[in-house]
Amino acid sequence: RKNLPLQTHFLEAEWERGYLSDTLKMTPVEYLEKTGLAAVPRLVLAHGVQFREDELDYLAAHDNITVAHCPASNLKLGSGVAPVPEMLKRGVHVALGTDGAASNNRLDLWDEMRLASLIHKGVGHDPLAVSSRQLIDCATYQGARAFGYERVGRLAEGWAADLTAVDLTALHYLGADEENMSSYVVYAGGSGDVKHVLCGGGWIVRDRAFVPRPEREIRAASSAQRAWLLAAKS
Structure with a gap:
């Protein structure tokens, strides 16, 4: 009703297809249509592991729909591998x-880039499946686009001054040009190589230190919240 973007988990586990067909009497595509989800300005479908090939053209035809691929979570939960x-x-x-x-x-997007490329090469027996350039695009531009950010x-x-500066002096970048x-960044690099992060031209990480708030304060606040949650649960 408010014409807002929307994000939801969708077809992560096998049982979801059965629930849609047996209980709701719909296919996944029919569900997206009948609920109005497919018509929102931006729809982010987390996972999409159980999508079938004959449903992908429907997704491709909807420029407002993005699938958020989460390979590590899908593997840890035994959900499978998205196509x-x-x-x-x-x-x-x-x-x-x-x-x-x-x-x-780990919540490490860098891990997700490497893992996403490797598992699809292995599952598909294709060393050219999902290139390093494609994965960097998925981790940067496609993520911003999915939630309606422009430029x-x-x-x-003319685009926002959002950037990540990577320290290329480590030995595992020897030979990079x-x-x-992109291959070095995805297969050899890691989040530990990040030296600076700027958003809108402002420092978020500078010389590997989080600028907005001292780490000790974050640790203290996190520990306090964890203790509160455990106390509330008991």
């Missing part, structure tokens, strides 16, 4: 996510 290579071939918008801490303890997610004139940089 991301076929999604990308069909033109489905795919972003990269982590899901929550309960099913992805965010790429380094370009402009041509192979």
Whole structure:
């Protein structure tokens, strides 16, 4: 009613297809249509593991729909592997996510890039499936686009000054150049290589230190909240 973007988990586990067909008497596509989900300005479907190939053209035809691929969570929960290579071939918008801490303890988007590329190569027996450049796009531009941000997610004139600066002096970047940089970033690099992060031109991380708030304060506040939650549960 308010014409807002919406995000929801969708077709993460096998039982969901059965629930849609047996209880609601709908296919996943019919559910998206009849509930009005497919008509919102931006719809982010987390996971999409159980999408079938004959449903992907429908997703591709809806420029407002993005599937958020969360490979580590899907593997930890035994949910399966989303058909991301076929999604990308069909033109489905795919972003990269982590899901929550309960099913992805590290919440490390860099891990997701590497894992997403490797599992699809292995499952599909195709070393060319889901390239490093595609994964960087999923982790940056497609994620910003999914939630309606404009001119965010790429380094370009007139776009937001959001950037991550990576320290390339580590030994695992030896041999990196402009041509192979995406491969080094995804397969050899890690979040520990991040030296600076800027959002809108403002410092978020500078020289590997979180600028908005001292780490000791974050640790103290997190510990206090955890104690409160455990006390409330008991």
